[in-house]
Amino acid sequence: MQPNSVSPASEKQHIVIVGGGMTGGLLAVLLAEQGLTVTVLDGAPAPVMPTGPAQLRVSTLTEASHWLLQNSGVWEYLDMSRVQPYDAMQVWDQDGTGEVLFRAREVGAQSLGWLLENGHLAAALYRRAADYPNLHWRCGVAxxxxxxxxxxxxxxxxxxQWQADxxxxxxxxxxxxxxxxxxxxGARDSGHHALVxxxxxALPHNACARQVFMESGPLALLPLYSDPQQGEQRQCSIVWSGWPERIARLREAAPADFAAExxxxxxxxxxxxxxxxxxAVFPIQERHAxxxxxxxxxxxxxAAHVIHPLAGQGVNLGLLDAAVLAEEVERATQSGRSCADSAALARYQRRRRGENLLMQNAMRGFQQLFGQRALPVRWLRNTGMRWVNQAGPLKRLFASQAMGRGADLPVRARPRA
Ligand SMILES: Cc1cc2nc3c(=O)[nH]c(=O)nc-3n(C[C@H](O)[C@H](O)[C@H](O)COP(=O)(O)OP(=O)(O)OC[C@H]3O[C@@H](n4cnc5c(N)ncnc54)[C@H](O)[C@@H]3O)c2cc1C
Incomplete structure (x- = not known):
C-alpha cells in the first residue's frame, strides 16, 4: 500500500514537511496519528523495501529510537531478517592497550542497539504512512x-503550491x-571524510559493534544481518573516518590491498x-543551525544539526527531534492553540538544542582526543579507557548515554509499560 498522494482538501491546521527521510517520515506518522492534516514533499523517488545485498548506508539505532518506532507502529513494517540487534560494543585504541567492552546485560537490556539499512527504515515509514488518510505523501517533488x-x-x-500553518x-x-x-x-569542516x-x-561478529580509534580517525565495524551466501554473522558494514587524503587513497586501493589494510x-x-x-565516501561537515x-x-x-558519525547518533537525534516536536504540537492543539503555536515551538527548541549541542561537542572531543600523538595524552586516554572498563557505574553511564536513555525523553521513546 502507498500513502495518500492527493493534496488535502481541508487546509486548516495544515502541516507541510519538506523531506521524507527517516526524520521527516517519523514526524509525519506521529503528527498524522494526532489527526492533523500533514503533507510530506520529497524530491526522491518513493522508498522501496530493499532486497538482495545490503545497502551501503546503514544506521545504528538506540534503545530510545527502537521504542519510538515500536510505539508508533513502524517497527512491525520492518523485515526483521534485515535487522541486526547487537548486545556488545567494543571500543579500543589502536595506539595502546586501552579498551572498553560494553555488554547489554550490564545495563539490564537485551540489546545495546540495532543495525539496519537507511532505505529499509525509510520504506517502513512510507508503508506506515499509508495507514493514515490524513497523511499525504508526494515523492519526486523537489x-x-x-x-x-x-x-x-x-x-x-x-x-x-501548498499553504502551511x-x-x-x-x-x-x-x-x-x-x-x-x-x-x-553554522557549517564547520570536521577535517574528516568517511568511507562506507x-x-x-572470516570470524563471526557475534552481534558486537566494534570501533577502533586511530590517530587518523575512527573505524567502525558494524554487525550486519546474516546473509545466507556469506554465512552466519559474517558480514559487517564499515564506516572508516579520517583525513581526506588517506580516505581517498583507501577508496582507490585495489580491493585486496584495501582488505589487508x-x-x-x-x-x-x-x-x-x-x-x-x-x-562510497562522504565529507563530514558538522553543522548546527x-x-x-x-x-x-x-x-x-x-536540517538542524549534523554531527560526526563516529558514535552513530545522527539519525537517533533526528528521531528524538521528531518525537519532541510532535509532543509539543499535540500539547498545543489539545489546549486549543495552533499547531504552529510559538510557545510550543520554543519549548521544542529548548528541549532539543542543548542535548544535540552536547552530543556534537562530545563527538568533537572524542575526535580530538584520539587524534593526539603526544605521549602524555596517549597514556591518559589508555589509562582512562581501562579505568572506565573496570568502573561499573561510569561504564553504565556511558552505555546508557549511547543507548539514548536521556532524562527528557519524549513519552513515545520510553519502554512500553
Ligand atoms: C557515513 C555516515 C554514517 C552514519 N552512520 C550513522 C549511524 O550509524 N547512526 C546514526 O544515528 N546516524 C548515522 N549517520 C547520520 C545519519 O545518516 C543522518 O543523521 C540522517 O540520515 C539524517 O536524516 P534526515 O532524515 O534528517 O535527513 P536526510 O536523510 O538527509 O533526508 C532528507 C530528505 O529530504 C529530501 N529533500 C532534500 N531537499 C529537498 C527539497 N528541496 N524538496 C523535497 N525534498 C527534499 C531528500 O530527498 C531526503 O529524502 C551517519 C552519517 C554518515 C555520513
Whole structure:
C-alpha cells in the first residue's frame, strides 16, 4: 500500500514537511496519528523495501529510537531478517592497550542497539504512512521555494503550491528550508571524510559493534544481518573516518590491498576480510543551525544539526527531534492553540538544542582526543579507557548515554509499560 498522494482538501491546521527521510517520515506518522492534516514533499523517488545485498548506508539505532518506532507502529513494517540487534560494543585504541567492552546485560537490556539499512527504515515509514488518510505523501517533488505571507507559509514546487500553518524542514544537511527561513546553518569542516562499504569476515561478529580509534580517525565495524551466501554473522558494514587524503587513497586501493589494510587496522579482530561492495565516501561537515525555529517553522534532524558519525547518533537525534516536536504540537492543539503555536515551538527548541549541542561537542572531543600523538595524552586516554572498563557505574553511564536513555525523553521513546 502507498500513502495518500492527493493534496488535502481541508487546509486548516495544515502541516507541510519538506523531506521524507527517516526524520521527516517519523514526524509525519506521529503528527498524522494526532489527526492533523500533514503533507510530506520529497524530491526522491518513493522508498522501496530493499532486497538482495545490503545497502551501503546503514544506521545504528538506540534503545530510545527502537521504542519510538515500536510505539508508533513502524517497527512491525520492518523485515526483521534485515535487522541486526547487537548486545556488545567494543571500543579500543589502536595506539595502546586501552579498551572498553560494553555488554547489554550490564545495563539490564537485551540489546545495546540495532543495525539496519537507511532505505529499509525509510520504506517502513512510507508503508506506515499509508495507514493514515490524513497523511499525504508526494515523492519526486523537489520544493523550490517557500515564503511567509499573511501568517502562513507558501510552499512552491513547479506549478504547484501548498499553504502551511506549520512548515517543517526535514530536508537534510543542505536544508533549503533553513535558508528560506533565514537561519544560518553554522557549517564547520570536521577535517574528516568517511568511507562506507560492506565486508565479509572470516570470524563471526557475534552481534558486537566494534570501533577502533586511530590517530587518523575512527573505524567502525558494524554487525550486519546474516546473509545466507556469506554465512552466519559474517558480514559487517564499515564506516572508516579520517583525513581526506588517506580516505581517498583507501577508496582507490585495489580491493585486496584495501582488505589487508583494514585487517591490519583492526588488529585482525574478525580475521581475514573481503570487500563485498563499492566504497562510497562522504565529507563530514558538522553543522548546527543558529535556531531550530522561526515563525510557523521548525527544523528537525540533519536540517538542524549534523554531527560526526563516529558514535552513530545522527539519525537517533533526528528521531528524538521528531518525537519532541510532535509532543509539543499535540500539547498545543489539545489546549486549543495552533499547531504552529510559538510557545510550543520554543519549548521544542529548548528541549532539543542543548542535548544535540552536547552530543556534537562530545563527538568533537572524542575526535580530538584520539587524534593526539603526544605521549602524555596517549597514556591518559589508555589509562582512562581501562579505568572506565573496570568502573561499573561510569561504564553504565556511558552505555546508557549511547543507548539514548536521556532524562527528557519524549513519552513515545520510553519502554512500553
Ligand atoms: C557515513 C555516515 C554514517 C552514519 N552512520 C550513522 C549511524 O550509524 N547512526 C546514526 O544515528 N546516524 C548515522 N549517520 C547520520 C545519519 O545518516 C543522518 O543523521 C540522517 O540520515 C539524517 O536524516 P534526515 O532524515 O534528517 O535527513 P536526510 O536523510 O538527509 O533526508 C532528507 C530528505 O529530504 C529530501 N529533500 C532534500 N531537499 C529537498 C527539497 N528541496 N524538496 C523535497 N525534498 C527534499 C531528500 O530527498 C531526503 O529524502 C551517519 C552519517 C554518515 C555520513
Amino acid at each position: 520544493v523550490e521555494g517557500a515564503r511567509r505571507e499573511e501568517g502562513r507559509w507558501q510552499v512552491r514546487a513547479g506549478d504547484e 506549520l512548515l517543517v524542514g526535514a530536508d537534510g544537511a543542505r536544508s533549503r528550508v533553513r535558508d528560506w527561513a533565514g537561519i544560518s546553518g 562499504a560492506t565486508i565479509a569476515t 583494514l585487517q591490519a587496522a583492526t588488529g585482525e579482530a574478525l580475521g581475514e576480510v573481503t570487500l563485498l561492495s563499492e566504497r 543558529s535556531s531550530y525555529v522561526a515563525a510557523g517553522l521548525a527544523l528537525v534532524g540533519d
